[in-house]
Amino acid sequence: MAQKTYAGVTVELTDEGYLVDKNQWNKEMAVEIAQENDITLTAKHFAVIEFLRDKVEKGETLTIRAIGKSGIVDIKGFYELFPGAPLKVATKISGLSKPVSCV
Amino acid sequence: MTEKEEYPLKKVCIICAKGNLEDVYAACVMANGAVMEGIETKVFFTFFGLDAITKKQMNHLHxxxxxxxxxxxxxxxxxxxxxxxxxxxxxxxxxxxxxxxxxxxxxTIPEFLEMITAGGGELYACKLATDMFKLKKEDLSDEVKDIITVGEFYGLCGGQGTQIIFT
Structure with a gap:
């Protein structure tokens, strides 16, 4: 467990850098976490972030497939927005826990 | 404290040689899972595994x-x-x-293939097996990049941190 300050707020992080408490998250924090991952957030990024946080709020499992069907972005576009391991990077920026989905 | 050196997986090359629903899913889940982790992924479909990428068969796997x-x-x-x-x-x-x-x-399998390629994974069909089953490139899913020989596939499997998986 580590502590880090994003956007003036000190938060608890897991060993892998995910926020422990998703309620501490705000958009300014997202911008700073994104910068650490070499991503500059756009409106499209925020639309995905909102979708992910909403899904988690409802207790649903996050899958890449669901994002592809969200109407916000297709799967290819999702990989372009959050390069590398998109679901992991996107959840990290969204202040959510590490995804446990296999699809 | 001792430093543990880690050698993360950089590339997986998966060979799908069987056409049972569960074998094809195993290959697809592993391939897509690798793509999701940002691992370079190549899948080689051969023998009955070709059913998974053959337009006529891909929706009817049992x-x-x-x-x-x-x-x-x-x-x-x-x-x-x-x-x-x-x-x-x-x-x-x-x-x-x-x-x-x-x-x-x-x-579904066709959707899985799309997800894999959307994330940058590559799908290949085996030359020998396509010849044997008399399949042409147009009989295969549009997600298939090419029909290649086993030698060419091995050629794609080089590099440190690469693993070949046979399902």
């Missing part, structure tokens, strides 16, 4: 109801092989399985 000791009835009883031989049973069982997978947000 699981074996005969000679499959892990096959169970919904209540947990062993599934008698004799039942599995009856016409329509294999299709029925496969259809139930597909419904259960849909409920878990597991994609």
């Amino acid at each position: 699981t074996a109801t005969v000679g499959n000791p892990a096959m169970r009835m919904p209540n947990g009883w062993a599934f008698p092989s004799v039942l599995g031989m009856l016409p329509g049973v294999e299709a029925g069982v496969s259809s139930i399985m597909k419904k259960q997978m849909e409920a878990l947000d597991i994609p």
Whole structure:
């Protein structure tokens, strides 16, 4: 467990850098976490972030497939927005826990 | 404190040689899972595994109801092989399985192929097997990048941190 300050707020992080408490998250924090991952957030990024946080709020499992069907972005576009391991990077920026989905 | 050196997986090359629903899913889940982790991914479909990327067959893959000791009835009883031989049973069982997978947000095979390539994974068909089954590039899913020889596939599997997986 580590502590880090994003956007003036000190938060608890897991060993892998995910926020422990998703309620501490705000958009300014997202911008700073994104910068650490070499991503500059756009409106499209925020639309995905909102979708992910909403899904988690409802207790649903996050899958890449669901994002592809969200109407916000297709799967290819999702990989372009959050390069590398998109679901992991996107959840990290969204202040959510590490995804446990296999699809 | 001792430093543990880690050598993360950089590339996986998966060979799918069987056309049973479960074998194809194993290959697809592993391939897509690698793509999701940002690992370079290449899949080589050969022999009956070609069904997974053949337009005519890809939506009609079945699981074996005969000679499959892990096959169970919904209540947990062993599934008698004799039942599995009856016409329509294999299709029925496969259809139930597909419904259960849909409920878990597991994609269909064609959709899985699209997800893999959307994330930058590459799909290949085996030259020898396509010749044998008389299949041409146009008979295969549009997601298939090329028909290549096994030697060419090995050529794509080089580099440190690469693993070849046979399903």
